[in-house]
Amino acid sequence: MPIGNYIFKLTKRISIFGSTGSIGQNTLDLVRRDRHLYQVVVLTGGKNIEQLVKDSIEFHPEVVVTAYPDLLDALKTGIGDLDITVAAGDNAILEAADRPADWVMSAIVGVAGLAPTLKAVAQGTVLALANKESLVAAGQLLLREAAKSKTKIVPVDSEHSAIFQALLGEDINTVERIIITASGGAFRDFSQRELEFVTPAQAQIHPNWSMGQRITIDSASMFNKAMELIEAKEFFGLPETKIEAIIHPESLIHAIVGFNDGGMMAHLGPPDMRHAIGFALNYPGRKKINVARIDFKNINQLTFSEADEGRYPALRLAREVMRRGGLWGSGFTAAKEIALDRFIAKEIGFLDMVKVVELTLNNLDRLGVLSNEPKILSDIVNVDQEARQISRMVNV
Ligand code: NAD
Numbered sequence: 370m371p372i373g374n375y376i377f378k379l380t381k382r383i384s385i386f387g388s389t390g391s392i393g394q395n396t397l398d399l400v401r402r403d404r405h406l407y408q409v410v411v412l413t414g415g416k417n418i419e420q421l422v423k424d425s426i427e428f429h430p431e432v433v434v435t436a437y438p439d440l441l442d443a444l445k446t447g448i449g450d451l452d453i454t455v456a457a458g459d460n461a462i463l464e465a466a467d468r469p470a471d472w473v474m475s476a477i478v479g480v481a482g483l484a485p486t487l488k489a490v491a492q493g494t495v496l497a498l499a500n501k502e503s504l505v506a507a508g509q510l511l512l513r514e515a516a517k518s519k520t521k522i523v524p525v526d527s528e529h530s531a532i533f534q535a536l537l538g539e540d541i542n543t544v545e546r547i548i549i550t551a552s553g554g555a556f557r558d559f560s561q562r563e564l565e566f567v568t569p570a571q572a573q574i575h576p577n578w579s580m581g582q583r584i585t586i587d588s589a590s591m592f593n594k595a596m597e598l599i600e601a602k603e604f605f606g607l608p609e610t611k612i613e614a615i616i617h618p619e620s621l622i623h624a625i626v627g628f629n630d631g632g633m634m635a636h637l638g639p640p641d642m643r644h645a646i647g648f649a650l651n652y653p654g655r656k657k658i659n660v661a662r663i664d665f666k667n668i669n670q671l672t673f674s675e676a677d678e679g680r681y682p683a684l685r686l687a688r689e690v691m692r693r694g695g696l697w698g699s700g701f702t703a704a705k706e707i708a709l710d711r712f713i714a715k716e717i718g719f720l721d722m723v724k725v726v727e728l729t730l731n732n733l734d735r736l737g738v739l740s741n742e743p744k745i746l747s748d749i750v751n752v753d754q755e756a757r758q759i760s761r762m763v764n765v
């Protein structure tokens with residue numbers, strides 16, 4: 370490429386997978402503010418065709434994809450005669466992940482995000498990773514692929530963005546511990562007896578953060594924090610013993626890194642994902658982002674309490690997954706997704722979700738399928754499918 374093209378390359382080509390979701394919409398909000406700096410390459414969504422069409426009209430991507438083939442006609446009708454390629458289905462999402470982009474946001478929810486994320490890391494550019502399930506199910510595989518192509522993965526989960534920022538310029542070998550905070554979710558003050566009877570409608574309201582339905586329920590059950598412990602182990606390559614969770618109801622400190630000289634770096638920010646998304650979007654630089662700031666005059670106190678593994682058995686399971694390694698993370702995420710589906714469908718109770726996951730992992734362990742190290746995507750897909758089958762059937 371002639372030097373001139375570098376000098377005059379003013380726009381960043383960006384693709385957003387899961388653009389209609391909470392993270393996707395927050396990303397587009399930041400892009401909208403500096404529209405002239407970005408060329409949108411890909412937008413993908415699921416069932417919310419109205420949002421996908423609205424954003425396509427505004428951001429004019431090269432290609433727009435819905436995950437659902439039966440919604441292709443509706444999407445085509447909405448796009449009309451705009452010069453945008455319209456497609457549907459999992460393969461179309463994979464093809465879109467191959468389109469050259471300087472920056473890719475991985476914000477599909479669930480293990481469905483893994484295959485497109487793996488495709489996107491082959492590009493050798495920057496991958497903003499919100500889809501924590503990719504790291505939990507296939508951390509080592511994903512990092513290996515990223516290393517091969519020299520893709521820089523920048524975590525978007527607020528706690529992991531916080532750790533990443535606290536580690537800038539530091540040597541990972543000097544890290545003694547990392548502590549990620551948990552708000553405690555919707556039911557942090559509920560008794561065990563009250564927890565038994567909570568409904569999906571109650572669980573999908575978060576006290577501090579505005580997020581998608583699934584991650585909000587996962588926050589209430591502490592499965593979100595369980596996933597984040599595993600995510601931290603995979604991404605930062607630290608042993609399980611150095612990774613802790615703590616309850617911090619104000620959600621202002623997102624993570625703390627403790628170094629071997631006793632010093633600690635805490636990362637603070639208001640509970641607004643646009644900080645972490647904006648950091649990833651501008652990485653390796655920083656740019657002014659006009660979103661809320663913490664006003665310390667209005668904060669009386671920051672409180673912390675133990676994240677008790679007795680009260681939150683999902684955290685105990687996460688420890689087991691971290692200790693065992695191999696394909697335990699794949700089994701864990703898949704079983705958790707089905708347990709969550711079953712809770713949303715009111716087929717099982719709130720406290721039954723963790724039982725479904727534990728029984729599924731025990732079954733898979735007995736079958737001896739979890740101890741291998743995943744080498745290729747199909748290793749993960751096989752365990753994922755088996756875990757889904759078992760967790761659909763286990764009685765609790
Ligand atoms: P969401 O439910 O609001 O949006 C999910 C997106 O994925 C939507 O665009 C949806 O259409 C798409 N999608 C759903 N199922 C799909 C499928 N089978 N195939 C393809 N696309 C599909 O979720 P969210 O809250 O934006 O979260 C997205 C990811 O980011 C999750 O992995 C979540 O854990 C992570 N995350 C979210 C937040 C947050 O504040 N929302 C914070 C940290 C991490």
Ligand code: MG
Pocket residue numbers: 526527528597
């Ligand atoms: Mg988080």
